[in-house]
Each structure stands twice: as C-alpha cells, then as structure tokens.
Amino acid sequence: MAAIDGAEVAKHNSKKSCWVVLHSKVYDVTSFLSKHPGGAAIILKQAGSDATEEFEKYHPLDYINDLPDGSPLGPIDPNTLGKLRARKDQTSASASSANEENEIPHVSMCVSCPDFEKAAKVVLPLKSYVYASTSANSGLSLRANLDDWGRINFRPRVMRNVGDVDTRRSIFGHSSPYPFYISPMGTLGAIHPGAEPEVVRGAVRKGIHAVISTASSKQVDQIWQRFEDEQKTLGNASPTRLFYQYYMPVDRKRAIDLMHIVKKCGYKGLWITVDTPVLGKRTADRVLQAEEALAVGIAEEGTVEWETGEENAFAPAMGGRVVSGQLSPHTTWEDLQWIRKEWGGPIVLKGIQCAEDAKLAYEYGVDGILLSNHGGRQLHTAPSALMTLLEIRTYCPEVIGKLEIFLDGGLRDGSDVLKALCLGATAVGVGRPFMYALAAYGSQGVERCVDVLAEELSTGMRLLGVTSLDQLIPEMVNASRLLNEMWRPEGAVLKSRL
Numbered sequence: 001m002a003a004i005d006g007a008e009v010a011k012h013n014s015k016k017s018c019w020v021v022l023h024s025k026v027y028d029v030t031s032f033l034s035k036h037p038g039g040a041a042i043i044l045k046q047a048g049s050d051a052t053e054e055f056e057k058y059h060p061l062d063y064i065n066d067l068p069d070g071s072p073l074g075p076i077d078p079n080t081l082g083k084l085r086a087r088k089d090q091t092s093a094s095a096s097s098a099n100e101e102n103e104i105p106h107v108s109m110c111v112s113c114p115d116f117e118k119a120a121k122v123v124l125p126l127k128s129y130v131y132a133s134t135s136a137n138s139g140l141s142l143r144a145n146l147d148d149w150g151r152i153n154f155r156p157r158v159m160r161n162v163g164d165v166d167t168r169r170s171i172f173g174h175s176s177p178y179p180f181y182i183s184p185m186g187t188l189g190a191i192h193p194g195a196e197p198e199v200v201r202g203a204v205r206k207g208i209h210a211v212i213s214t215a216s217s218k219q220v221d222q223i224w225q226r227f228e229d230e231q232k233t234l235g236n237a238s239p240t241r242l243f244y245q246y247y248m249p250v251d252r253k254r255a256i257d258l259m260h261i262v263k264k265c266g267y268k269g270l271w272i273t274v275d276t277p278v279l280g281k282r283t284a285d286r287v288l289q290a291e292e293a294l295a296v297g298i299a300e301e302g303t304v305e306w307e308t309g310e311e312n313a314f315a316p317a318m319g320g321r322v323v324s325g326q327l328s329p330h331t332t333w334e335d336l337q338w339i340r341k342e343w344g345g346p347i348v349l350k351g352i353q354c355a356e357d358a359k360l361a362y363e364y365g366v367d368g369i370l371l372s373n374h375g376g377r378q379l380h381t382a383p384s385a386l387m388t389l390l391e392i393r394t395y396c397p398e399v400i401g402k403l404e405i406f407l408d409g410g411l412r413d414g415s416d417v418l419k420a421l422c423l424g425a426t427a428v429g430v431g432r433p434f435m436y437a438l439a440a441y442g443s444q445g446v447e448r449c450v451d452v453l454a455e456e457l458s459t460g461m462r463l464l465g466v467t468s469l470d471q472l473i474p475e476m477v478n479a480s481r482l483l484n485e486m487w488r489p490e491g492a493v494l495k496s497r498l
C-alpha cells in the first residue's frame with residue numbers, strides 16, 4: 001500500500017469522513033463513529049490527526065483489530081507527519097478548581113487514603129478524574145459504601161499483650177502480608193502513562209496481591225510480563241500474586257480464548273464480574289460526554305445506544321467508553337459449568353449483593369464470592385458490601401468458612417478492614433485510593449497507599465486487643481445499627497446474636 005500524505009489525512013476531519021492515524025497507520029473510522037461505545041465526540045476530536053496517544057490511554061493495541069473491515073487505509077508517510085491536523089485540545093485543565101492549591105504535595109504528606117484523592121485532583125485532567133470518581137445515578141450507593149464502615153463500631157478488649165501483631169492473610173493459599181488487595185480497575189492508562197504495569201510494580205514491591213481488569217489499557221500478557229520482570233528484580237522474593245477479573249466476552253470462542261491466555265500467563269484466579277450485565281448510569285461521565293458532543297457539534301444526534309443489552313454487548317471500562325464484543329448480559333448460573341471446565345482454577349463471583357445469591361454461589365461450587373456493588377457505579381441504591389455480609393450471616397451463615405468471602409467498596413481506612421474480618425471476610429479489596437495514588441505518584445504512590453493502610457491496620461489490631469487476624473470474632477464489633485436496617489422477609493422478627 002502506498003504511503004499516505006499527512007495533508008490528505010488532515011482533510012478527513014469531520015463526521016462525513018473521519019480518518020485517524022494509529023501507530024503510523026491511517027484508518028478510516030467514519031462508519032465506526034456511531035458505534036463507538038464512548039460516543040463519536042471522542043473520535044471526532046482526533047479526526048485528521050495522530051490519535052495514538054489518546055487511543056493508548058483507553059485500549060490495548062490489539063483493539064485496533066476490532067475496527068470494521070476496510071478501515072485500514074495504509075501507512076502514513078513519515079515525512080509528512082507535520083501536515084497532520086493539530087489535535088483538538090484535550091481537556092488539559094486539572095480536576096481541581098482554579099482557586100485551589102495547584103501544587104502536588106510530597107508523597108509523605110499522604111497520611112490517610114483521602115489525601116491521595118486530593119493529590120490526584122491536582123494532576124488528573126478533569127475527564128480522568130470524572131472517570132475515577134463517578135458513581136451511579138445520584139451517588140447514593142457510593143455514599144452508603146463510604147458511610148457504612150463508620151456505622152459499625154468496635155468492642156475492643158484490653159490488657160492482652162499486643163506488642164507484636166501478625167497481619168498476614170492468605171487468598172486461595174497465597175500468603176499476603178495484609179488482608180487487603182488492589183481491586184481491578186479498567187483503563188488505568190487514563191490515570192497514569194504507566195497504567196496497570198505501574199500498579200503491578202507497586203504491588204510487587206509491597207508484596208500485596210492485585211486483581212487485573214479485563215478492561216485494562218494494556219494487554220493481559222504485557223501486564224504479566226511486567227509482573228515477572230518486577231519479581232525477577234526482587235529475586236522472586238515478593239509474595240504478590242495476580243488474579244484476573246473477567247468480563248465475559250459475548251462470543252464463546254473469544255471468551256474461552258481469553259481465559260486460556262490468562263491461564264497460560266499464570267494468573268491465580270478468575271474473578272468473574274456479575275454485577276454488570278449492562279453498564280450502570282455514570283452520571284458525571286454522562287455530563288462530560290454531553291459537553292464533548294456539544295463541543296464538536298454532534299449533540300443533536302444523542303448518545304450511542306450502549307445500554308440496550310443487545311448482542312453487541314460491551315465491557316464497562318471508561319464510563320460509557322466500553323470495549324466492543326465484551327461482557328455478556330446473557331450470562332447465567334449455568335455458564336459456570338463450562339467456565340469451570342475451561343479455567344480449572346479458583347473462581348470468585350465479583351458483585352454478589354444478597355444472601356440468596358451467596359447461597360447459590362456456594363451451591364454452584366464457586367471458590368469465593370466478592371460482596372461488592374462495583375464501587376457504587378452500577379445499581380442505584382445497591383447495598384453496601386457490609387450490609388450484604390450481615391445478610392449472609394443472618395440468612396445463610398452455613399456458607400461462611402466454606403468459601404472465601406471478599407468485600408469491597410468505600411474502604412478508606414485500614415482499621416475498617418478488621419470489621420470485615422470480624423464478620424467472617426477473608427480479605428477486602430481497595431479500589432479508588434490506589435487509583436488516586438497511582439495518578440499522583442505512580443508506583444511510589446501505590447506503595448505509600450499500602451503503607452498507610454497497613455499502619456492503620458496494625459494499630460487497629462493493637463487497640464482492638466488482637467495479635468493475629470484469626471483472633472477477630474463477631475463479638476468484637478457492634479453492627480446493630482446496620483442490622484436494624486437490614487432486609488428481612490416480611491413479618492419476620494430478626495433474632496441475631498450480633
């Protein structure tokens with residue numbers, strides 16, 4: 001194919017004819033504009049220009065293959081790059097308002113999780129901050145996630161010789177120095193140029209486990225390679241293990257192929273996200289999308305229909321910016337049979353939100369459940385993980401101890417981890433604090449965030465009167481406020497020992 005002149009590419013800069021350059025190749029994406037799950041505006045901003053940098057923030061390179069047939073036009077003539085259209089300015093303004101302090105604090109100034117968010121706001125473009133912080137509808141489930149940890153109080157024991165404490169906990173037999181891990185979060189390229197590998201670097205250095213998202217900016221094997229490289233640098237001394245969060249592709253062959261790649265790499269468990277048959281309404285993201293559409297003059301065409309649950313399903317990566325061909329709204333419990341056969345390792349269902357489904361998960365033989373409402377990003381007014389855990393304790397306590405139970409959502413303090421463990425959790429996941437730490441400080445921030453949580457955890461253990469996590473028991477917390485609000489069958493009187 002003959003090389004294409006940059007001046008020619010620059011001419012195709014409208015919704016009638018939209019060309020972009022990706023990794024030195026020219027693509028005609030006109031017919032894809034209306035199908036782009038994140039909306040046409042995002043692509044139109046790049047029309048006639050080199051879109052590689054922006055593309056890489058959100059997609060692994062191989063997603064280029066998902067473009068319609070006929071899109072690739074040929075290589076760009078490297079001598080004519082200067083003739084490409086200058087890209088429409090990305091929103092480079094940071095998320096902090098103009099009159100806020102715009103200096104990023106030294107990492108040592110981050111002494112609790114909320115400090116990372118403040119630092120991230122200084123460096124993150126508004127769009128990336130909105131992606132990280134957005135939640136479903138009016139934000140009530142995110143609020144409840146944050147608040148419910150504070151609505152359970154401790155019942156500490158004293159005079160118990162708490163000079164030394166052991167904070168270790170295992171996940172599926174893989175020991176970790178702490179009972180918390182990094183939750184899977186997609187599209188980290190929009191947060192930090194190092195994306196997921198940068199998180200992995202921090203995790204390995206601190207020895208904590210991490211779950212890697214299907215919607216990652218980098219390819220699954222690239223992330224794994226970084227993991228191995230970091231391990232080697234440390235003489236393979238780090239106990240860190242990677243697990244894989246699985247948005248099941250609609251296409252069965254694709255679903256199986258992905259699972260095999262993940263397995264071949266060496267990921268230790270499959271965390272199937274089950275709370276996302278369709279993408280929740282990410283309100284702040286919608287506002288931004290509408291603004292972007294207005295800015296490029298396509299607002300009258302409305303938003304792309306990515307919520308319809310049609311066969312073209314998606315993966316919820318970046319607000320509405322999702323990955324075609326992934327996540328099946330048609331998944332059922334019966335699918336677990338073939339998934340188990342193909343995977344052959346530990347399976348966790350991520351997004352269990354009531355006692356009945358916890359029981360079903362146990363009956364279907366999964367190895368773990370993650371009580372989660374996706375960081376308050378999916379169903380409006382979904383229950384917090386703590387509320388779901390209390391339901392399980394009340395209505396199907398027989399599952400506790402039979403499968404590994406994880407919680408996530410709103411966890412911002414190491415001592416709160418102890419509450420979950422008192423009530424029977426194996427470990428907890430932490431999401432946004434690590435994302436904000438990554439944004440502001442890269443892997444150093446991830447490490448610092450581990451230290452902050454770890455210190456709160458060990459201090460909490462001493463003040464609670466325990467020296468090892470096995471000593472945590474339900475009697476060490478007062479959960480009566482949450483229990484009073486817990487769902488119960490009509491007419492039932494709650495008898496609980498909590």
Ligand SMILES: Cc1cc2nc3c(=O)[nH]c(=O)nc-3n(C[C@H](O)[C@H](O)[C@H](O)COP(=O)(O)O)c2cc1C
Pocket residue numbers: 131132133145183184185186213214215245273316317350372373374375376408409410411429430431432433435
């Ligand atoms: C920006 C962002 C992206 C996320 N991406 C994914 C994802 O790709 N897959 C997934 O299963 N969960 C995803 N989650 C949900 C997290 O795994 C986790 O459930 C949640 O962040 C926990 O709440 P927290 O952020 O309050 O700690 C995402 C969460 C955030 C904030």
